[in-house]
Amino acid sequence: MTDLANSFRTQPDERGHFGQFGGRYVAETLMPLILDLEKEYRAAKADPAFKAEFDSLMAHYVGRPSPLYFAERLTEHFGGGQIWFKREELNHTGAHKINNCIGQILLAIRMGKTRIIAETGAGQHGVATATVCARFGLPCVIYMGSTDVARQQPNVFRMKLLGAEVIPVESGAKTLKDAMNEAMRDWVANVHDTFYIIGTAAGPHPYPELVRDFQSVIGKEARAQMLERTGKLPDLLLAAVGGGSNAIGLFHPFLDDPEVAMVGVEAGGHGVETDKHAASLTGGSPGVLHGNKTYLLQDEDGQIIEAHSISAGLDYPGIGPEHSWLHDIGRVKYLPINDDEALEAFQLCCRLEGIIPALESAHALAALPKVAKEYGKDQMILVNVSGRGDKDIFTVADALGAKI
Amino acid sequence: MSRFESAFGKGRPALVCFITAGDGDTAANLDALVAGGADVIELGMPFTDPMADGPAIQAANLRALAKGTTTADILALAAGFRARHPEVPLVLMGYANPMIHRGADWFAAEAAKAGVDGVICVDIPPEEDAELGPQLRAAGLNMIRLATPTTDAARLPAVLDGSGGFLYYVSVAGITGKQQAAIDSIEQAVARLKASTDLPVAVGFGVRTPGQAEAIARVADGVVVGSAFIDIVAEHGEEAAAPLKELTAALAKAVHNARETVA
Ligand SMILES: Cc1ncc(COP(=O)(O)O)c(C=O)c1O
Secondary structure, eight states, rough: OGGGGSSSOOOSSSTSSEEEEEEEEEOOOHHHHHHHHHHHHHHHTOOOOHHHHHHHIIIIIIIOOEEEEEHHHHHHHSSEEEEEEGGGGGGGGGHHHHHHHHHEEEEHHHHHHOOOEEESSSSSHHHHHHHHHHHHTOOOEEEEHHHHHHHHHHHHHHHHHOOOOOEOSTTTTHHHHHHHHHHHHHHHHHHEEEEEEOOOOSSTTHHHHHHHHHHHHHHHHHHHHHHHSSSSOOOOOEOSSSSSSHHHHHHHGTTTTOOOEEEEEEEEEEEEESSOOOOOHHOOEEEEEEEEEEEOOOOSSOOOOOOOOSSSOOOOSOOOOHHHHHHHHHEEEEEEEEEEHHHHHHHHHHHSSOBBBBBHHHHHHHHHHGGGGGGGGTTTEEEEBBBBGGGGGHHHHHHTTOOO | OOOHHHOOOOSSEEEEEETTTTSSSSHEEEHHHHHHOOSEEEEEEOSOTTTOOOHHHHHHHHHHHHTOOOHHHHHHHHHHHHHHHHTOOEEEEHHHHHHHOHHHHHHHHHHHHTTTEEEEEEOOOOGGGGGGGHHHHHHHEEOOOOOOOOTTTHHHHHHHEEEEEEEEEOOSSOTSSOOHHHOOHHHHHHHHHHHTTTEEEEESOOOOHHHHHHHTTEEEEEEEEEEHHHHHHHHHGGGOOOHHHEEEEEEEEHHHHHHHHHO
């Protein structure tokens, strides 16, 4: 056991701060609700019945545990460390997002809320939210930037099939950031009956903490599965970072294992040296947006700069506050991967492993050519395949100049 | 006596007028508000992501930014206003990130130098006061806080702690420019707030017409109007001063005389 003073797993503090990051930067209207949510979350966390219901839904509805898979042909291809996948793409709805949605809808029901709202970028969180709303019979409104509505048509239709109302957002760059603004505007006007299911480990405290806790099922399983299959912990963890929920979910249970290195992969878009990327740690600076203090893409006046990524789920100018902290203290390294590298990795994974990864997850896979060689054949690299890529086939076809 | 004390100490309710800096001919528009009878000016600092604002003020923010409005421009507008109107209290209102980006100390010092009297920051609740409040107070500026229909009795002392100038009661849980709250709920809320503070209480969100303003002025120390002015700037562009003055005059008449017409 690591002693508490040296643990990386005791954040945030009681005010929701991860070092200088996090916090509760929200309008006064929302503040009482946020405090209420925190109280309810503490009570739920201490309630064995809450955990039992969460675990049962994870097992029988989501299909957990998700497999741990040895990617033999990719390992051969790169000729370095062994490559293993945590198969979150096999979850119900096709991504890790459902883990968090199950947790939050149980909280919403506990709090007596009767209406659910959410923002979505790639549509994966929107689909997962629409799914749990259908399952629990609650009305659901999803805000989605109109640019994303256009590039994620399959998911838009899935949300509608599941009974959700999808509202296209026309402000700003019409992507995830703008969807989040609009969701917050809805929330502030409907606090009395509405629960906002935030889709990533960001936003005002306690969201970064509770989303991380729900997503930590990924890392807890992976840790146990690794030990059972190989008798060892992995040497390196790789995960894509949009807001950071799949990454923190994988990383958090390993943070106090000093032998486990971790790399979070940011979306480098056309390159971090250009003005078209979404790498807030590599190319941004600390600031306040969407209820928390964190690294942001911003100009010299603190105006937020639009992000760019081929992957709608990574196309966000901020990042969850715990990642900002882990970056500053150096426990996790963050690496930008460009659109073209992600496309390459997407195709390689399809052909060598028979797995079509989400474009988000393809960013994590695209770190392999850069890092695999640094590891020996008896060392293990664990990649979080956070979602499946069916939703992305139109984007990829377009990028490759193919017609479907 | 501070400018706020004079503005709220005229023996009648005060009219508080909001426009967005950099949207239209801002200096001329500010002069028009004062000429029309505004008692306090709130100058909005445009932000790319105005999460608490409705479509009208969102659009004003984007228009101002599209014209290249910078923090330096806003401070220059404030300094110019102060030179032309030595008596009228001036408040900067906006979101945290542009205020703290160069450091809260820097912002507080520059705002004080420009003759600003107070700051309203939408997304810094009392829980995060350390981010901006101490720096403002050290520079002699008022941190003007918002109270809302969700601010319960338990929270109110925290909201009032460290706040100054006046208390801004946001009469609806929602974004700017939308519906108005029922007058009796406003009356109850203002009474509750005034039982806990000596600060003047100004009520805003959803106030557009002289009739609405008059009803609120009967029960509050001040009335805040924003989106109705923003709509005029949106419609008239660089030529908004005359219609702004006209609306301000109508609102000022309604607000200033509200208590006399009751009897
Ligand atoms: C499959 C998948 N992976 C990753 C992400 C990025 O989000 P996060 O960083 O919260 O995991 C998304 C977001 O939509 C996603 O759909």
